[in-house]
Amino acid sequence: MEDQSFAEDFAEIMRDQDASGMSRRRILQSALAMGVAPLAASLGARGVLAADKPEVVVVNWGGLAVEVFQQAFADPYNAEGGNMVIDGSGPLNGKILTMVQANDVTWDICDAGVTTLADLGPKGALQPINYDIVDKSKVVDGMTYELGVANYFFSSVMAWDSDKVDGTPSPADFFDTKKYPGRRMIRKDSQAMLELALLADGVAPEDLYPLDVERAFAKFDSIRDDLLFWSSGSQSQSLLRDGECVMGFLWSTRANMLEKETAGRIKYTFDKGLLQPGLWVVPKNNPAGDEAFRAIASMQRPEEQVYVLEQMGNGPANPAAAEMVPEQLRSANPADPENRKVQATLNADWYIEHHRETYQAFLDRIVL
Amino acid sequence: MSSFARDNASLPVRGSAWTIICLMILPMSVVFAVSVTDRPYLSLPENGVSLQYYRNLFTSPEWLLSIWQSFVIACVSTMVAGALGTLGSIGCWRISSGASNVLRLVMLVPLMLPPIVYGLGAYQVWADLGWINTYTGIIVAHAMTGIPYVVITVSTALAGLDPKLEQAARSLGAGMGATIWYVIFPNIMPGILSGLVFAFIHSWDELVIALFIAGRNVFTLPRRMWDGINENLDPTMAAVASVLILVTLGLLVFELLGRGRKR
Amino acid sequence: MQRKYNPQLTYWLLVLPALLAMAVFYFYPVSRVLWMSVTIPEPGLGNFAQLANSHSINRMLWTTLRISLISTALTLILGYVVAYVITHAEDRRKRLLFMAVLASLWISVLVRAFAWFALLRSDGLINQMLMGLGITDTPLPMMWNEFSVLVGIVHAMLPLAILPLYSGMQSIDPRLVAAARGLGANRRGAFWRIFFPLTLPGVFGASILVFIYALGFYVTPALLGGGRKMMIAEYIKVQILEVVNWGAGSMLASVLLIFIVVTLAIVSRLVDLRKLFGAA
Structure with missing residues (x-):
């Protein structure tokens, strides 16, 4: 309580001084010296500086995404009197659940995937999306779920090192270590990896679900000794860049970055890839309440989503964005109609039902 | 006589020992070399030394904030651990030996149990207290795990202190506080300082607890480095690592000087 | 100024703040982990049944145990050589070597x-050097496997082993070895028959220390292991934060905790734990 009033006081001083012409920067510096700047910034922003609208905390996975989300989503929203903050500390499922159970939720909107729906939905840790505020028509193909709504698309694709792999390998060659010897990397997660294995094995995209888990496991088992696992995007990038492996299943965003930074040595294809939605989810009892949904609605604007595509390669979820994508970006857009034709699309319902056991089995059978 | 008594190790043995020591130091030197690379990825400098990654580090508000936050957290948690650990050790020093052995062992427990176990438990309890992502949360956790370092060094210093000194002070009429302040403290100061240095380094470098408790408001330097390694491996991480190393080495030198003066 | 006070009582009062703080902010959180393991998802020992049923947990525990044992053995051998040389070095070199060990510890x-x-x-400095010297054409796979995990752990643990080994060796009366030599034993004989047996308590203590730290090690295996060599600490973190399988996560944390406490309880009959952890 005392902290808060102190912060209020501090914020007021800042405004007064500002008006009287004293440099805001100098005050900030002295505040930093006192060690209160972070405190004041967080508390001040929450209730004082923008008195009208509550602060909306959007949590993503850090790195470049903090800056890009700030420019794409937070700046326009705040310009209209909102108060959105981007937090890059990583909305791990376990952290969301801990907050909800301890009744101390500080996050409003989390950058998540279908596995979050599967892991946290049954535990009652997620707030149903309020579709009176969030516009379903601004999301393609019904990628709107009770507890989450698509904000962007990304794909899991195959990439290869053209120095070590001649020609254009087909996804089936991923599992042919005689034809192309060398290590392969996959994600340390069953999500999308099973689909890619099945697609490579000749399963048609429309017959993919329900997944034949056993068949996919057998596929990976056949090249078990040549498998490497990545657990973060940058790891997948460095494994291929550094030549630790000759082929890999990874996110199209990272594959695209790799192609650029290696001047085409690393190549990738959307062929037989899997299109996945990046979802916004809202933890139960989030501090900003319904304002979180107004913030989500604001982030549905196509131009904002196209900006994210330009900066990071995430495909827009709003169908209206399709025409706004500049020509040169289309080939790298996971959700581009041309790319969608050759890919399968993830089925969230299957994940909500089966993800937990499948992931555990994947750890059991393939990873450990 | 002494050279015969020493019976120096043979050349191959000495050679391997020096090789091992060099291998122990090597990675640290590599970090410095990589941090001044002129190339855009983890590598040794090719055409000259460049300070661009230090510039990245010291002009980035995020990194500066993390350095500052880690510093504040290390200072406060060190003071807490120092106060609790020093008083506790002095108490143990004079309590009957059976009980004090157990007490000292209890205060060393954070050194014995894996941080992952404590991190998980603290995470659950702190969540109930609303301490996740707060200075309080990290400071308390670091203070508790810092206590053993203080207990070890202060107990060692006390072991070399004649208990009669304390009895003499009391028989001259000094109260408890005066005895501790004027008689015990000056004599064990080097031990206390060493303990503070180690507790500081412990907090400054700590990652596992921060993985659970740190967040947007409090993001310590090791935590930001961890995220940096997982997000984007560029030589800036080597610059951060160099800063961590330099602070640690500086503190160790300070600690050695402090001990040397006493001797 | 009070003249008459009960010294014993006041000294207990000095210990009290530390004890209270640790009880509330250290031991209570640790006991929470044990509590979670028998209450989530439902009360009972269901989580512990996974120790018998789950292949992945078994394999992971086995990996953890194997890597910990191998790295303990390697650390002890290398650490012994270093501690031996430090013990027998002349003063100036001794100080230099000691500083190197301390620096790498901290x-x-x-x-x-x-x-x-x-x-x-593959693209790292060692491979660049090997290829530059023409020793190998293709980069050696030294990363993302058990090798890198072992290198990382041994490197992290070496100073922890060297310090107790050194303090044990230092307390050996050099005249014993000298006497053996005087009685006609050669250097090797004097070492193996006289010096080495006297260092065994130190070796034992250092092994326990390294083994216990290796078991619960998070950072190094997680960073250098590349997924396949997941050890218990990383597995716990994944179960708690990512998979949200708190039952398995807290159960494994409890197993780790209980295993270490029991080991230390047994060992404490043979080694002074305060000395062991204090030496580091």
Whole structure:
């Protein structure tokens, strides 16, 4: 309580001084010296500086995404009197659940995937999306779920090192270590990896679900000794860049970055890839309440989503964005109609039902 | 006589020992070399030394904030651990030996149990207290795990202190506080300082607890480095690592000087 | 100023703040982990049944145990050589060597793992050097496997082993070895028959220390292991934060905790734990 009033006081001083012409920067510096700047910034922003609208905390996975989300989503929203903050500390499922159970939720909107729906939905840790505020028509193909709504698309694709792999390998060659010897990397997660294995094995995209888990496991088992696992995007990038492996299943965003930074040595294809939605989810009892949904609605604007595509390669979820994508970006857009034709699309319902056991089995059978 | 008594190790043995020591130091030197690379990825400098990654580090508000936050957290948690650990050790020093052995062992427990176990438990309890992502949360956790370092060094210093000194002070009429302040403290100061240095380094470098408790408001330097390694491996991480190393080495030198003066 | 006070009582009062703080903010959280393991998802020992049923947990525990044992053995052998040489070095060199050990003890494990990361990758400094010298054409796979994990752990644990080994060796009366030599034993004989047996308590203590730290090690295996060599600490973190399988996560944390406490309880009959952890 005392902290808060102190912060209020501090914020007021800042405004007064500002008006009287004293440099805001100098005050900030002295505040930093006192060690209160972070405190004041967080508390001040929450209730004082923008008195009208509550602060909306959007949590993503850090790195470049903090800056890009700030420019794409937070700046326009705040310009209209909102108060959105981007937090890059990583909305791990376990952290969301801990907050909800301890009744101390500080996050409003989390950058998540279908596995979050599967892991946290049954535990009652997620707030149903309020579709009176969030516009379903601004999301393609019904990628709107009770507890989450698509904000962007990304794909899991195959990439290869053209120095070590001649020609254009087909996804089936991923599992042919005689034809192309060398290590392969996959994600340390069953999500999308099973689909890619099945697609490579000749399963048609429309017959993919329900997944034949056993068949996919057998596929990976056949090249078990040549498998490497990545657990973060940058790891997948460095494994291929550094030549630790000759082929890999990874996110199209990272594959695209790799192609650029290696001047085409690393190549990738959307062929037989899997299109996945990046979802916004809202933890139960989030501090900003319904304002979180107004913030989500604001982030549905196509131009904002196209900006994210330009900066990071995430495909827009709003169908209206399709025409706004500049020509040169289309080939790298996971959700581009041309790319969608050759890919399968993830089925969230299957994940909500089966993800937990499948992931555990994947750890059991393939990873450990 | 002494050279015969020493019976120096043979050349191959000495050679391997020096090789091992060099291998122990090597990675640290590599970090410095990589941090001044002129190339855009983890590598040794090719055409000259460049300070661009230090510039990245010291002009980035995020990194500066993390350095500052880690510093504040290390200072406060060190003071807490120092106060609790020093008083506790002095108490143990004079309590009957059976009980004090157990007490000292209890205060060393954070050194014995894996941080992952404590991190998980603290995470659950702190969540109930609303301490996740707060200075309080990290400071308390670091203070508790810092206590053993203080207990070890202060107990060692006390072991070399004649208990009669304390009895003499009391028989001259000094109260408890005066005895501790004027008689015990000056004599064990080097031990206390060493303990503070180690507790500081412990907090400054700590990652596992921060993985659970740190967040947007409090993001310590090791935590930001961890995220940096997982997000984007560029030589800036080597610059951060160099800063961590330099602070640690500086503190160790300070600690050695402090001990040397006493001797 | 009070003249008459009960010294014993006041000394207890000095210990009290530390004890209370640790009870509330250290031991209570640790006991919470045990509590979670028998209450989530439902009360009972269901989580512990996974120790018998789950293949992945078994394999992971086995990996953890194997890597910990191998790295303990390697650390002890290398550490013994270093401690031996430090013990027998002349004063100035002794100080230099000692400083190197202390520095490497206190440098953050994250930084040290990161350094090995830069060294061991296919595109890393060691491979660049080997290829530059023409020793090999293709980069050696030194990273993302058990080798890198072992290198990282041994490097992290070496100073922890050297310090207790050294303090044990230092307390051996050099005249014993000298006497053996005087009685006609050669250097090797004097070492194996006289010196080495006297260092065994130190070796034992150092092994326990290293083994216990290796078991619960998070940073180095997570950074250098590349997924396949998941050890218990990383597995716990994944179960708690990512998979949200708190039952399995807290159960494994409890197993780790109980295993270490029991080991230490047994060992404490043979070694003074305060000395062991105090030496480091």
